[in-house]
Amino acid sequence: MPWLQAHLEVDKSRAPLVELLFQQLGALSVTLADARDQPMLEPPPGAMPLWQDTRVTGLFDGTTDADHLRAHIDEVLEEENSRSLTLEILEDQAWERAWLEHFQPMRFGDRLWICPTGRELDEPGATVIHLDPGLAFGTGTHPTTALCLEWIDAADLKGKTVIDFGCGSGILAITALKRGAGQVIAVDHDPQAIVATRSNAERNQVDERLVTLAAADFQPREAEVVLANILANVLVDLAPLIRDLVAPGGELVLSGILRHQAQEVARAYQPAISMQPPAILDDWVRLQGVRS
Numbered sequence: 001m002p003w004l005q006a007h008l009e010v011d012k013s014r015a016p017l018v019e020l021l022f023q024q025l026g027a028l029s030v031t032l033a034d035a036r037d038q039p040m041l042e043p044p045p046g047a048m049p050l051w052q053d054t055r056v057t058g059l060f061d062g063t064t065d066a067d068h069l070r071a072h073i074d075e076v077l078e079e080e081n082s083r084s085l086t087l088e089i090l091e092d093q094a095w096e097r098a099w100l101e102h103f104q105p106m107r108f109g110d111r112l113w114i115c116p117t118g119r120e121l122d123e124p125g126a127t128v129i130h131l132d133p134g135l136a137f138g139t140g141t142h143p144t145t146a147l148c149l150e151w152i153d154a155a156d157l158k159g160k161t162v163i164d165f166g167c168g169s170g171i172l173a174i175t176a177l178k179r180g181a182g183q184v185i186a187v188d189h190d191p192q193a194i195v196a197t198r199s200n201a202e203r204n205q206v207d208e209r210l211v212t213l214a215a216a217d218f219q220p221r222e223a224e225v226v227l228a229n230i231l232a233n234v235l236v237d238l239a240p241l242i243r244d245l246v247a248p249g250g251e252l253v254l255s256g257i258l259r260h261q262a263q264e265v266a267r268a269y270q271p272a273i274s275m276q277p278p279a280i281l282d283d284w285v286r287l288q289g290v291r292s
Contacts, residue, residue, distance in 0.1 A: 002062035002089050006069065007055055009084040014077075015054040021076055022058035025069060029059045062089070108146055109153025112175065117203065127153070127178050130203055131171060144255040147279055147286035148172050148229050151253055155225070157181040163223040163245050166230040167212070170197030176227070177206035185223065189215040222247040228254050232261040239268035246273065246291040254287040262287060 006027075008018050015032055022030045033055045060069065066087050073085055105115040113128045115121050121128055152172065158180035164173040167186035170193075176184050186197050194212045201207040226245045228235060235242070235254055246252045252273050257265050262285040266275045275289040 004060040004062055004064045004066060004069070005088050005090050006058045006060065006073075007084075007086045007088075008057075008073070009053060009055050012054050015056055018056040018077070021073065022056065025058070025060075025072055026064065027058035027060055031057045033057065059090075108149035112149055112153040112179075114149075114171070127175070129171065129174055129178060131169065131174070131200055143281040143284040144229050144257075144286075145171060147281050147284065148227060148253060148255050149175060151279070151286060151288060152176055152179055152227075155179070155251075157225060160224040161185070162225040162227065163187065163221075165226060165228040165242060165245070166234075167197045168193050168229070170200045170210075170212075172227050172229060173197060173210060174201055174204050174206055176225070177201070177209050178204065181209070181225070183209050183211065185211045185213065185218075185221075187213050187215055187218045220245060222250070224250045226250070226252050228252075228256075230256045232257045232265050235265050236268045243269050243272050243291070248291055250291050252287075252289050252291065255284070257285040257287065259283050259285050261285070 010018055019030050105113050105121055107113050111126050113121055113126050115128055115130055117130045152175050157176055159182040162176045162181045162184045164186045167173050167188045170186055173184040173186040188194055198212050201210045224247055228242055262278050266287055273289040273291055279286040
């Protein structure tokens with residue numbers, strides 16, 4: 001069965017109205033996305049920011065009368081807001097698997113690979129993590145995640161306890177376990193991240209050594225390695241908590257940091273953490289250091 005998809009670009013102040021309008025007109029789903037190229041990083045807990053120019057997309061049953069839909073949108077919205085409306089017919093298909101055709105295996109470091117589920121990889125000695133895009137962010141495509149994966153690939157984690165603070169999809173936690181960590185404690189404020197992390201760990205057969213906890217249930221404890229791939233402002237705000245999670249002589253890895261934010265973040269963890277020179281990828285920074 002075909003589908004009718006409606007796209008409308010509006011200022012972020014109008015996006016909630018358009019979202020509600022699409023729902024009232026019978027949209028089966030409504031999504032909001034960047035209409036230009038404005039970076040939008042993971043927000044802090046409770047925040048739900050929108051792009052300045054937002055594209056609102058409604059998916060309608062293919063039997064929907066396109067002219068009728070356009071007329072109703074014109075009636076409710078001012079002409080300057082409705083004139084960007086575009087309509088397209090989508091043929092039915094297995095959307096998730098079609099999207100995954102564009103998600104190819106990716107290598108990080110010397111031997112670490114992220115592959116979509118079901119994809120075979122002929123790489124002797126490779127560490128392979130099977131992961132599909134899903135409920136939570138993190139498939140390795142963003143520089144912040146890539147920087148962390150490269151560090152894990154080169155690190156000696158055998159038998160160590162690792163805390164993944166802000167675990168998202170669980171990609172760092174799972175990779176650490178695949179690289180020999182004895183136990184990983186994955187923590188996140190988002191319930192969907194906890195679900196995704198547990199599901200992805202089961203798929204990769206490392207769930208027996210994984211502990212998943214909501215942030216509210218997490219009791220701080222020391223670990224030999226602490227990973228935190230979150231936002232720079234959150235890293236600064238939570239510095240007293242995060243740095244105390246690192247056992248003496250243990251290692252701390254921080255990411256989610258733009259180049260101009262690196263100095264401020266590093267200062268928040270010093271002198272307790274002796275920072276090494278930062279690693280940089282596409283204007284993003286990874287900081288790592290050892291607790292004295």
